[in-house]
Amino acid sequence: MKFLTNPAKLAKIFTQTRRDFLKSTAATATLGLVGGGIAGKEVKAFAYEPYPLDDDLETVVTSCAHNCGSRHMLVAHKKGDVIVRLSTDDGTHQGDDAYGTDTEEKPQLRACLRGRSYRSRLYSPERLLYPMKRVGKRGEGKFKRVSWDEALTDIAKSMVHLKETYGPTAILDQSYAGASYGVLHKSDQIEGLLGRFLGMFGCRTNSWSVPSYQGNTFASRMSYGTIQDGNEDDAFMHSKLIIMWGWNPAYTFHGGNTFYYMRKAKQRGCKFVVIDPQYTDSASAYDAWWIPIRPNTDAAMMAGMAHYIFANNLQDQEFIDKFVQGMDEGTMPDWAKGQENFKDYIMGVSDGVEKTPDWAADICGVSAEDIIKLADMYATTKPAALKASWSPGRNAYGEQYARMANALQAMTGNVGVLGGCAEGVGKGWHAEGVAYPYDQFANVWFAAIKSDRWAHCVINYPNVKREEIGIWPRGDNTDGQIPNIRGIFWQGSDWFNQLTNINKEIEAIDKLNSYGEGESLLVCMDSTITPTGIWADYLLPIATHFERHDVALPWYKGHYYIHRPKVINPMGESKSDFQVFTELAYRLGFGPGYNPKANRDYFNNPDAVDEAYLIDWWGKVQHHQGVEWTWDEFKKRGVYKFVFDEPQVAFKEQIEQGKPFQTASGKIEIFSGQLAQITDWTKTSYGYYIPAIPKWIEPWESLNHPLTKKFPFHMISPHPRWRTHSIFNNIPWLRETFSQEVTINASDAAKLDIRMGDIVEIYNDRGKVIVPVYVTERCMPGVVVLHEGAWMDLDKDGVDRSGNPDFLTKDDPSPAGAFAYNTVLCNIKKTTLNHRPGWDKLATARSHVFRRDL
Template sequence: MKLSRRAFLKLSMALGATATSSGLLFQQAKNSLLSEVEAAANEEQLVTTAGGHNCGGRCLITAHVSDGAVTRITTDPLPDSPDEPALKACLRCRAYRNRMYHPDRLKYPMKRVGKRGEGKFEKISWEEAADIITDNITRIKEKYGPEAFYVPYATGHDGALAGADFMCRLLALNGGYLNYYNNYSNSCHTWGLKSIYGTEITANSREDYVNSKLIILWGHNPAETIFGTNTMYYLRLAKDRGAKIIVIDPRYSDTTIAFADQWIPIRPTTDNALMDAMAYVMITSNLYDQAFLDKYCLGFDEAHLPADAPPNSSYRSYVLGLGEEHTPKTPEWAEAITGIPASTILQLAREYAMTKPAAILAGYGPQRHAYGELISRGMAVLAAMTGNIGKSGGSAGAMGWPGYGRRPKFGGVGTDNPVKASIPTFLWTDAVLRGTEMTKADGLQGADRLTTNIKMIVNIAGNALVNQHSNINRTAEILRDESKVECIVVSENFMTASAKFADILLPCSMPLERNDVINTWAFGDYTIYMHKAVASLYGSRSDYEWITMVAERLGLKKEFTEGKSEEDWVRHVVDQIQKKNPGFPNYEEFKAKGIYRFTYPEKFIAFKEQIEDFDGHKFPTPSGKIEIFSPVLYAMNNPKEIPAIPQYVPAWEGPEDPLTEKYPLQCIGHHYRRRVHSTFDNVPWMEEVAKQEVWLNTKDAAKRGIKNGDKVKVFNDRGTMVIPARVTSCIMPGVISVPQGAWYTPDANGIDQRGCINVLTNHRATPLAHANPQHTNLVEMVKA
C-alpha cells in the first residue's frame, strides 16, 4: 500500500506507542491503524483544472489529490469524436506536479542585498515587502508622474485573474501607468494582415481542414507549439481524407515527421522571395484567377491600381520585372536567395495553383524577422491569385486569429487607465533609455510624447524582462543601472534570469494553488474553470493577496477589491462571460462541470460573406477590397522597408548581408516540446524529454571539426553561449537553431552556459509593427 507522508508518520507514532503492549493488543492496534490509513489513502480527490501558462494549448488537466498533496496528473479521459475531440494534455501539463514541488521554488519574500542582477537577497516579511513597494509607488508618482510605471508583457499566469491585470488595476486607480500594445508572438502577422484585409480575423475553423486537397504548413509546427489544443488531430483528419501536406521550414520538425509528404527547407528571412517566384510561375503559366483578382483586389495589376499610384507599381509588374528593379522574379532568381532548387519552386507553384481547394497555414516563426510584416501580406496574395479566399478547404493565407468572429467573449478584472500613451511591447527598453524622445515614428500611440522615462517596473509571472527579450547583455546593462529604473518588483516561482534583477522578489502561488478561469489560447472554443487543488506552499501568496496589501497602504483597498475575495472575482468573470455569451451556464453550474464548450451551427470560413455577396459585404479596408497595393502604406513613403506591395526585402543579418563574411551562419530559435517559452526549463523530467542543444547541419559541423554532442561556442558581436551540438541532416546547411526559452546562465566572463538564444538576438524592431525580429541573427560557431 502506498502511504502519504502524514499517514506514514501517524502510523509510525501509533505503532511506537503500542510496541510495549502485549502481542495481541499490539496486533489489534496495528490492524486498526492500517485499516484507517488505507481508507485515508484511498480517499483521492480528482480536481479539474487546466494549463495556466501561455502554452499553445489549453488542455484539460485532472489533479489527483491525497492528503493535501497532488500525487499525479492525468488529462481528459473522454475518447475522441469528430465533433468533440478530447482535450488531451501534452508533456508540459503533465509535468505540473514536478514543477510545483521543485525544491528550488521561492519560499518567502526577499529584498536585494547585492548589486542588481547578482541574485543576492535576504528574507523579509510580506508586510515589509508591501511597505517598500508602497513607498516606491508613492515616491515615483510624486517625482515623475504615472507614465513612469510599467507592467511588462508576461504570460506565466495567463488566466482571467492574472496578477499583471490586478497590478494594472491598482495603478490605474492610483493615477495610471504606461500602456503597451503588441506581443512577442505574432505582431508582424497582425499588422500585415490588417494592412491587406483590414482585420486579423482571417483563419478558417480547424474543422474545415478536412476539406483541403493540399495544405502547406509554412513555418508551422503544431506538434511542438500545439497552436490550439487538437490542431494535430484536425491535421490528421485532413491527412486521412487524402490531403497532401507540404512543410516549408528550415528544420525538419516533429510536425514534418508526423505529416509531411514533402519537406522544403528554406533560408530564414527569404520567404517572400519564394512567394514572389511562385507568383511568377503562376502568372507566366496562366495559372491564376484573374476574375477573382479583378473583382476583389486592389493593385494586383496596372488596371486595378489606385489613381495616384505610380506606373508599374502593381504586384504583377514587380514580379515580371517591369518595375524599378527590372528583375523578373523567376524560380532561378529565388533559388539563389532561398536555397530552394528552382525545379522545386516550379513544382510547388504549379501544385498550389492547380490543386483546389488548397490552404496555406502559417506559424508565427517566419514573421519574427527583420521585415516580418511582409510574410503575411505575401501569403495573402498567393491565396488571392488562386481564389482560395472565402472557400471551404482554402485559406486567406497567413493565419490571423481564428475565425468564428463569434469567438467566446471573455471577462476580466481591469479598469480604465487614465494614461492613454502606449508603446510597442518590444520597445520597453527604449522607453527606459529615451522614453521622452519617443514619437509616433517609434510606434508611440495615444500621445505625441511621453512625460518621463520608465522608472518603476512591476514584473509579474514573466521572464521577458530579461530572458525572453532580445539582446540580453544590452538589457541586463540597462537594468543594472539603478539611476534608470529605480525600482523593480518581481513576482515569480523560481529564481529566473529576470528574478535576479528584482529589488523586491515575491513568491507567487502556482496554477494548481488557486481558482481561476481560462479561455482557449487561440484555436478552439471552450472555457475551463481552474479549480484550486491544494493550498499554496511555503510562504507563497497569490498576486491578488499582496497587491491588496499595497492597495490598502495606498488608501485604495475599497476601490481595488470592491469588497471581493478571489473567489468573488472568479464569479465576476464568469458573470461577464455569461452576459456576453448567451447559453453560458451560471457560476455554480460552470464550476461544478469545470468546462463549457461553445458550439456553432456551421464551420467558420473567413471572408465567406465578402466572396458570396461582395456588394453587401465589403472587406474592412479603406477601399473595401483586398489591398494588395496598400494606399496607407504607400503614404508612409518608406518603400525600401514598408513597400506598398508585398515583396522580398533582403533582411539585415539575412543571407545577403555582407556581415556573413564574419558570421556565416543564420541562427533561429525554435519552440520546443519541453518548455512553454521559458517555463519548465528547470524541470528534470523535461530535460530527459529534450535536451538543450543547438541543431546544425552535418556539412557545417564537418567544416568546423564538430561532432555530435561536442560543446560548442556560438557567438556574434552581442554575446556568446556554450551549448552541446546536435549534428543532424534535419536542418538545412548554413542555418543553426537554438531551442528558445533556456534560462540565461552567465559565467564570470558573461558567457552563457545554458544556451539562451537571446544573448545573440537583435533589439532592432521591425519597421511597421515595431515588433521583435528574433529569427534575424548572424553568428559563428566553434568547438568550445
C-alpha cells in the first residue's frame, strides 16, 4: 500500500468541494472499484436512496419539549415534510452573532443526547397516530381504531354521565409536563389546559403534589414564602465551594447550561463536594470530595453540621439577627417566646439530645470527622453554595431534609449573595409562561388530593379519612368530602408507570372495573403508546411539538425563549391538546368560553388561532420584559436570549435593600409561624403533624430499621441520563448506549455470589422486578441503584420483567406531600426469569398490538 506524502497533492485533495468529492466517489463506485462492486452496478454509500445532502434540506429552529431540566434548541433539517436529522445551537441565531458564538452572557443552548435522538421517537413504531378504543380488558393492550367523532362523542357522553351520577369530583386530573409543555400547548398541574377544561366543565379532582420536588417546594414556601428561590446558573461561577447534596447535574440538569457554568467555577478554583450514596459522573467530572451517605439520613447529617457550627460560634450571627426568624431564642417572635427554636433543638436544650457529629455519624454512616470537616468548610468559605437537590427530598419526611438545608444556608449567611445558594426548589428567572386564556377557571377544582394517593382513595372509598389522601381545604360546605373518583384523564403524563406502588394502582383499576361497563372512564392523551396508555379506554393521538405552533420555555433555569414553528404536518390523525379540549368543550356546551379566539373549525384548522394567541403573548413579553424584537424577527431568528448586567440572585433585594421576604414575618422562617399555629392537622392538606422547626425524623424504612433483617438493601431510583422519566425509553439508539440494570457494591455482590451481568430478582412485600446486575465500587455497601422510568412489562404472575422500581416503592406520602420514591428496603437474589429490557431491544414488541384489525 502506498501513502501520499507530497504536500501539494494532499492540499489539492483536501481543497476539493464536498460535492466534487461525492461525485468522484460515486464515479469510482460505478466502476466497481469500491467494496468489490460488480461492473455496471453502482454501489451506494447510504442505505436509503436518495440521501439528501445539507444543501437540499430546509433548516428550521425549534426545541425540545420535556421536563428534563433544560429544553434546549433543536435545529430540524427536513426534506419536504420529513425531518431527516437534528442538530442544535451553533451560536448564529440571535442578532448578528457569528458562527460558534458561545459566551458566558449568551451560551449556546446545546441539546443533549435525548433531544438529538428525537427523530427516533417521532417516527417510532409506538407512535400513536389514530384515536383508539379499548376492546379487551384494561391492561391487556387490545384496541381498535375509531374516528375522532366516535371517540370524542363517547368521551363527552361518559363525562356527563359521571358528573351527573357521581358528582363534581368524579374525574381526576393527572396532567403533567411530560410530553406537552409550551406557552400555548401546556400539560401542567396548575396552569395546564386540562385543569381549565375540567374546571369549566364543573367536574375535577386535582392532584396537588408534584412527584419531583414536593418536599423542597414545601420547605421553600415555609422558609422563604416562595419557590422562586433559585439563582440563575451563571452565579455558580462565583462560588468558592459548591456542595452538591444529592445532585448529579451530569444526568439531571437544573438549568440548561449548568455544566458549562460549573466547569467555569472549577477553572476559577472552586472546590466541589458530593454527598450521595453513589459516586456519580458529576463527582468524577469535578474531582469532588465524595461523601457516601445512607439514604434518607440527610437531615441527621445536616443537624450534625449545624451543631458543630453553633458549638464553635461559626454562624453568621449578624445575618441571623437581621434576616432570620427562629434560628435561636433571640430571633423568636414575641408571640412564640418559650417555644422550641432551632438552636435549642440542635444543642439538645429542648429534648436532652445533642445533635453532635457523633450522634449524626451513627445515623447516616458518615464519620464524625468528615461531618466536622464539611461543616467547617461550609461555614468558613465565602461565598459557598449548598445546592440541596430534589432527590433526598423524595423520601419519607423529605421536607425535613430540605428545611434543614434552608437552616444551614441561612445560618452561614449564604442567602441572597452572589456565589451563595438558597435553593431548594431552584426556580430562577421568571418567564411569561401562559399564552392561552388564564382566567377565573384556570385552576378550579372541586377536590384536591395528594397525587400518589388516588389509588388509595379509589380502593377504600368511601371509608377514607381526609388526612389519608391529603385533601386540600376548600373553606366551604364541601370541605373534607372524599372524592368518588370514576374517571381519569392522563394528559402529557405517564403517571401509571411513574407513581409509587404500581401494584396498588392496578388494584385500583380492578376496583373501577368492578363498577361495570360505562361507570368509569380512563383517557390517555399522548403522542406515543405509553405503559399508561395500555390501561386506558381511549387513546387520543396528540401532535408532538414538531407538529404544532408554540414557544418553548426554559426549565426552571435559563433566560431565553425558543420559537417552535410547525416543522412538519401532524402525522396520521394527530391533534394538539388544545384542539381536543376545544372540540370537547363545544360538545359539552362551553366551547367559546374555553377558546375565545376560535370557532368550531379550530379542530381542523388551528394555525391562525394559535398564532394569534402567540402574537398576544409576545406583546406581553415586549411590555413586561423590555424585548424590542418584533414577533416576525423572533420567528426569523428562532431564539431570544436575554443578556443581564449581572447574574440573577434570589433574595438579593431582601439582603441588600431590606425588602421583606414573602413570609408572614418578612424574614427567613426557620421557625415557621404558619406551622406553629395549626391546631387541627387533619383539616389541613398535610394531614399529619409537621414540626415548626426542621428536625430529624426517622423514616419508615431505612438501613437503621429492624426490617433490614428481611430486606437488607436500601434501593434508590435516581433519574437516568438516557430517559426523561419514562420518555425516550423506547429509543433504540439510547438503549444501545445505556441499559436498565441494578447497580450494587462489589462487596455485596461477592456475599450474594452475584457477578456482572447476572439476572436478579429485586423484591419486597410490594412487588418484584427482574433486571441485570452492574457491579462496582462506585456505590456504597447496602445500597442498590435502579434508575426510574423503565416501561413496565408484566408477566402472567405480575412480575415486572423490565426493572421498573415503582413496583417496590410505597405510596405513603410524607405529611408535606413528598413522594417516598427513595424510601425502599428490598432484597436481591439470582433468578432464572428473563429480563425484558423495555419492551424489546428493537422497541417494537408491542407495537403490533395496535396495528392489527380487531
